[in-house]
Amino acid sequence: MDLELQNMTIKLARKLLDEGSISAKELTQLYLDRIGNTENVIQSYVTIDGEKALKQAEDADEIIKSGKASYLTGIPLQIKDNMCTKDTLTTCSSKMLENFIPPYDATVVKKLRDENAVFLGKGNLDEFAMGSSTENSAFNTTKNPWDVTKVPGGSSGGPAAAVAASQAIASLGSDTGGSIRQPASLCGVVGLKPTYGLVSRFGLIAFASSLDQIGPITKDVTDCSILLNSIVGNDKNDSTSLKYDSPDYYKNLSEDISNLKIGVPKEYFVSGIDNKVRESVETAIQQLESLGAKVDREVSLPSSELALAVYYIIAPSECSSNLSRFDGVKYGFRYKEGDSMWEELEVTRQLGFGPEVKRRIMLGTYSLSSGYYDEYYLKAQKVRTVIINEFEETFKKYDLLVTPTSPTTAFGVGERTDNPLQMYLSDVCTVPVNIAGLPAISVPCGFSDGLPIGLQIIGPKFGEQNILNLAYAFEKSTEWHKYNPRIE
Amino acid sequence: MAIDKETVEYVSRLAKIRLNAKELGEYTNQLDDILDHIKVLEGVDTKDVEPQYGILQTVMREDKIADSLDHSQVLQNAPDVEDEYIKVKPVLE
Numbered sequence: 001m002d003l004e005l006q007n008m009t010i011k012l013a014r015k016l017l018d019e020g021s022i023s024a025k026e027l028t029q030l031y032l033d034r035i036g037n038t039e040n041v042i043q044s045y046v047t048i049d050g051e052k053a054l055k056q057a058e059d060a061d062e063i064i065k066s067g068k069a070s071y072l073t074g075i076p077l078q079i080k081d082n083m084c085t086k087d088t089l090t091t092c093s094s095k096m097l098e099n100f101i102p103p104y105d106a107t108v109v110k111k112l113r114d115e116n117a118v119f120l121g122k123g124n125l126d127e128f129a130m131g132s133s134t135e136n137s138a139f140n141t142t143k144n145p146w147d148v149t150k151v152p153g154g155s156s157g158g159p160a161a162a163v164a165a166s167q168a169i170a171s172l173g174s175d176t177g178g179s180i181r182q183p184a185s186l187c188g189v190v191g192l193k194p195t196y197g198l199v200s201r202f203g204l205i206a207f208a209s210s211l212d213q214i215g216p217i218t219k220d221v222t223d224c225s226i227l228l229n230s231i232v233g234n235d236k237n238d239s240t241s242l243k244y245d246s247p248d249y250y251k252n253l254s255e256d257i258s259n260l261k262i263g264v265p266k267e268y269f270v271s272g273i274d275n276k277v278r279e280s281v282e283t284a285i286q287q288l289e290s291l292g293a294k295v296d297r298e299v300s301l302p303s304s305e306l307a308l309a310v311y312y313i314i315a316p317s318e319c320s321s322n323l324s325r326f327d328g329v330k331y332g333f334r335y336k337e338g339d340s341m342w343e344e345l346e347v348t349r350q351l352g353f354g355p356e357v358k359r360r361i362m363l364g365t366y367s368l369s370s371g372y373y374d375e376y377y378l379k380a381q382k383v384r385t386v387i388i389n390e391f392e393e394t395f396k397k398y399d400l401l402v403t404p405t406s407p408t409t410a411f412g413v414g415e416r417t418d419n420p421l422q423m424y425l426s427d428v429c430t431v432p433v434n435i436a437g438l439p440a441i442s443v444p445c446g447f448s449d450g451l452p453i454g455l456q457i458i459g460p461k462f463g464e465q466n467i468l469n470l471a472y473a474f475e476k477s478t479e480w481h482k483y484n485p486r487i488e
Numbered sequence: 489m490a491i492d493k494e495t496v497e498y499v500s501r502l503a504k505i506r507l508n509a510k511e512l513g514e515y516t517n518q519l520d521d522i523l524d525h526i527k528v529l530e531g532v533d534t535k536d537v538e539p540q541y542g543i544l545q546t547v548m549r550e551d552k553i554a555d556s557l558d559h560s561q562v563l564q565n566a567p568d569v570e571d572e573y574i575k576v577k578p579v580l581e
Contacts, residue, residue, distance in 0.1 A: 103561035239547040309526045320503060327504070329576055331565035341576040346506040355514075358505055362496065363519055365503040379529050381539035386532065388540060421521050 003027075005034055005166040006484040010075055010223040013169055017064055017074050024064065024074030028057040028118050031076045035120065035167045038487050041148055043140045044162035046081045047089045048121040060116040071226055071250075072117040078168035080159050081122035082129050083214070084203040085109050088119070092205050093137035094127045096332045096352035106203025107238065108172060108214050108231045115230060120168050124158030127354045128323065129179055129207045131155050132426040135417055136356045143413070144187060145485040146451055150410035153183030153426075159217045160187035165487055170218040170227055174204055176211045177311050178405075178430025181442035184217055185405035185454025188444045188483065190224050190471070191217045193430075195461050196437035197242035200235035208318035209240070211311075211434040220481050221443065221472045225249040228464065244462060252465055255473045258292030260399045260466060263299035268403035268429050280446030280453045281404045284474065288402070291473050299401065301394060303387045307432035310387065312424060313367050313380035314435070319357075320364030326352065359420060384435055391436045395460035400470055403429050405442040405454035429456060439464050443471045444480035452480075490523035491516065 003022065016022045032050045039045060053076065060074035079085060082092045084102035086109075091097045105113060112119075126136035134142040134157030142157045144150040145165040152161040156173030160183035163171055173180040175193035184191025192215045199214045206212060216227035232246045264285060269278060289295045328334030328348035329341075335351055338344035353361070367376035394401070407428060416423045433440045438458055445455035455474070459467040475481055496516045500507045507515065559572050568575040 100565055103557050103564060236549070239549075306528060306532060309528050312522060312526060313529075324504075328567060329574060332567075334567035336567070338577060340581075341579045342504075344577055346504050349504055350506040353505070355511075358511075359515060359518060361503050361505060362499050362515055363522060366491070366495070366499045366519070369499065369502060376526070378539055379532075379534065381541065382534035382537045383529055383532050384540040385537050386534065420518055421525055424522075 003030060005030060008166065008169055009219050010072070010169055010226050013075055014071060018069065024057040024060040024118060025054060027074065028053050028076050028120070031120055031168060038165055038167060041487060042143055042145055042161055042165045042167065044124055044142045044158040044165065044167055045078070045121045046091055046093060046124050046139060046158070049088055049119065052088065053118050053120050056116065056118045060118060063116050070115045072112060072115040072230055074116065074118060076118045076120050076169055077112065078120050078123045078159060078162045078171040079109060080125055080156055080171065080173050082125060082174060082205045083109055083172065084205070085119065085122065088122065090122065090205070092128050093125045093139055094353065094357070095138045096326050098333060100331055102203070104203065107200035107235045109203065111231055123156065123162055123171055126155035126157070127357050128205070128319070129155040129174055129176055130319070130356050130360055132178070132182060132423050133416065134158060135413065136354055138354055141413055144410045145487055146188065147410065149412055150451065151186070151413055153186035153406070153410065155179040156191070156217060157183045160184050160189055160191065163187070163189045163217050163219060164485055166484070170216060170223055172214055172231070173217045174212055174214050175434065176208050176315060177434050178427040180215050180217060181405050181430050181440060181454070181456060182426060184442040186410040186452065188452030188480070189217055189219060190221055190441065190443050190481070191215065192224050192228060192441045192464070193433065193439060194228065194232070194464060195439045197240050198244065198246070198439070198462070198464070199231050200233070200238040200241045202235055202237035206322040208315040209322060210318060211315060221468060221475045222250070222253065224441070225253055225468050247465055249465060249468055253472050254469050255476055257288070257470050257473045260293045260470060261397070262288060262293045262295045263394060263398035263401045264295065264297045265299045265301040265304065265401055265403060267301055267304045272425060272428070273404060273407040274409065274448065276448035277404050277407060277409065277453050280448070281402070281455055284445040284455045285402060287477060288470065288474060291477060293470065296398065299394065299398065301390055303383070303390045304432040306383050307387055307435050308424065308428055310380045310383050310435055311431045312363070313376050314384065316360040316364030317367045317377055318364070320361045320368065323357070323361055328352065356420070387432060388436045391438060399459070399466050400463065401458040403456045403458065405429060405456040409448050409451035409453060433458055437461065439467055441467050441471050443475060445478070446480060489520055490527070491519050
């Protein structure tokens with residue numbers, strides 16, 4: 001059958017699969033063909049596993065025929081390559097894990113597998129999820145489907161580009177300082193970072209454990225709510241996952257936002273923001289007002305300006321500890337030409353990690369080292385408390401906050417690679433959310449020179465339903481999510 | 489300078505990452521830039537503020553025996569294995 005994959009969503013595919021207009025195997029084959037036709041340009045995948053995907057689709061077709069399908073049965077998905085997939089290569093886009101085949105599934109992967117979702121393959125990322133462009137991938141740089149001379153953002157650049165280029169219906173990303181929302185913004189798709197602890201991190205290869213969170217990257221808000229439903233929940237294998245009875249985010253989607261009070265924090269509109277981004281976000285805010293939301297533009301969150309500095313102490317500190325496990329002994333790459341274990345270990349880490357990962361391990365080791373701990377790490381943890389308290393106070397007055405997701409649209413490949421600090425500034429609007437453990441979404445809200453712009457909606461802890469509803473109401477009243485890139 | 493070459497070299501030994509001369513120079517400059525940006529925190533009054541150790545709750549559970557991966561699965565990714573052991577080069581002279 002002739003199908004426009006560009007307009008395919010989980011919701012539409014579910015309908016087509018259930019009514020028998022298409023089989024899961026046919027749908028999967030269409031996506032594999034699409035990947036085959038576009039991947040040489042986009043490069044959103046580290047691993048494509050067509051054979052396994054088709055087998056999974058056949059199994060899904062049996063279940064669909066038996067009438068026992070759940071929402072994701074037979075739906076072709078991509079998974080970011082820092083989530084363990086049993087018996088399928090999981091590289092973190094690092095030479096260190098180039099040959100790593102996990103003997104177990106991450107909890108999120110297990111949940112999707114239990115629903116008989118189809119896994120097309122693994123999505124490219126900045127090595128160990130450290131970066132904002134996928135240029136830190138040890139294998140290749142993913143290209144932005146809207147303009148292949150631009151980056152897709154990062155670190156979940158593979159997942160965002162794959163969804164924008166219709167190389168998967170949806171994907172799972174992870175977000176430590178903006179790694180779901182920033183690429184979603186730059187690629188014109190929807191990306192949600194849930195409340196810290198709402199989704200299990202078991203089997204997510206750890207970067208910064210107090211900040212990391214897995215979430216959906218999708219074509220639209222409805223799909224986001226569907227995929228979120230399938231991955232939330234407490235997990236005995238992740239002691240930081242919360243015991244929280246999630247609502248059915250999909251069934252509870254509502255366009256009525258007239259009861260919502262929205263704050264616009266002015267600090268997110270100042271330094272380095274593109275004029276066109278500012279205008280588009282302002283137009284989006286007016287749209288929300290016209291839909292009945294009550295908007296206050298005079299909100300101030302002064303400590304948010306400190307969040308990036310706090311982040312670049314806490315995230316590297318946690319990463320320096322987490323990545324100490326990569327020693328070439330138990331798994332992964334090992335340099336084998338040394339005379340002693342210690343020599344091999346040091347050279348393994350020199351050759352196995354890329355420059356950004358080494359930079360962050362060094363920065364974190366320094367922040368935690370004797371004599372500097374109080375000055376950096378302890379200070380950062382105290383300022384973190386200040387930032388959290390400020391958000392909590394603000395959410396006593398407002399249901400949600402809206403900001404730009406990224407201060408700029410997609411930047412050029414190679415444009416920021418020589419200046420790490422400049423690259424870090426890409427995350428200035430998203431990082432405060434992780435520091436405070438809050439949920440936030442990015443939804444498309446405009447274009448500048450053919451490149452997408454994202455609107456960020458931030459909520460209090462467990463505010464996902466309100467976030468989704470505001471995003472849904474906005475999406476229903478605009479056309480931004482309906483545009484698709486043309487890939488030559 | 490917030491950080492000098494000697495300190496970066498010391499940190500690389502703590503982090504067990506060997507650096508060549510070029511890397512050492514580059515990292516010194518880049519870490520100096522980043523630490524300079526981080527200085528904004530010095531001006532924040534945190535005298536009466538408790539540090540945040542993650543946004544975590546303490547989770548307790550019973551210490552119960554449960555299944556885990558078997559030996560062959562645990563060892564399947566190790567670069568060098570003999571019998572049920574992971575092999576490395578000499579640790580002590």
